[in-house]
């Protein structure tokens with residue numbers, strides 16, 4: 001039985017990549033703002049309609065955004081995210097304050113943010129989880145009213161737009177991941193995006209390169225987080241494939257939804273509601289929520305059955321960040337019942353641009369057979 005992986009990376013034709021490698025050899029330039037990386041940066045600025053700075057990966061980009069915005073004290077964030085979001089805060093000396101999420105799209109519940117603000121709060125770090133946009137307008141209002149910074153973890157949200165505007169330009173800074181498993185990849189890579197701002201641009205550029213301003217001036221305690229030319233070349237090869245890749249993801253998602261909406265106790269994202277909110281979605285993940293009482297089987301039982309059949313489903317995000325072993329007993333008990341429930345019920349199904357129609361049917365077949 002052939003294995004169906006939860007995700008497979010977007011890969012260009014090998015010849016296209018080899019062609020770019022030839023140029024790299026001719027340039028004889030491998031890293032430190034090389035021509036490939038600069039070309040990718042320009043292309044992404046055009047696509048996203050804002051300033052873009054490129055990084056070795058999304059996590060380092062997030063780390064540097066936290067440093068550039070000088071976040072400290074308490075930062076209000078979501079427990080329903082990947083480890084990276086919370087680790088980046090903690091490793092920068094910030095205390096994450098966990099706000100519950102909404103049961104519909106799993107993003108931070110904007111109506112609960114204000115009640116968590118204290119005199120130590122310096123920022124809000126929401127996540128556009130699964131590529132679903134947070135309530136950007138209301139978060140902006142809260143931030144302005146309380147003089148807080150807004151840093152979006154947009155790792156999942158490449159090419160998502162809200163009312164025709166790319167999601168990259170909201171908040172003070174947004175972070176994107178170009179990891180192999182993400183919608184758009186540079187093998188490993190990441191970006192920070194923001195509305196044109198000289199101060200932020202200069203800070204993130206220096207923090208990315210050991211804090212070096214010029215040959216004799218080092219004015220930040222920086223890191224090494226630069227994107228290299230091989231990664232830049234991969235990005236340039238993959239970028240023209242995005243329209244086609246998104247169309248494939250959409251088609252696969254629609255087939256999943258068609259089958260799964262007939263199944264008792266299974267809920268998918270509300271794509272029609274996103275459409276009503278003026279969102280163009282990127283079909284980054286295929287999360288489903290299983291209500292064991294209605295379905296007759298639990299999330300864990302379905303996950304087991306899929307694995308037994310060679311299908312790589314993932315409990316993404318279980319456990320919640322505050323429940324990781326490394327954080328046990330470290331944070332104040334958070335009121336996050338919705339996140340807890342989602343975490344117990346959620347499963348992400350295989351989804352990739354290259355996924356075959358017959359594989360979608362195989363996954364759906366296992367789910368249909370769960371009914372007793």
Ligand SMILES: *Cc1c(COP(=O)(O)O)cnc(C)c1O
Nearest residue numbers: 057058059082084155177178179
């Ligand atoms: C992938 C991811 C990151 C980290 O990005 P890398 O490029 O893998 O370092 C951060 N936050 C979220 C929500 C992610 O999914």
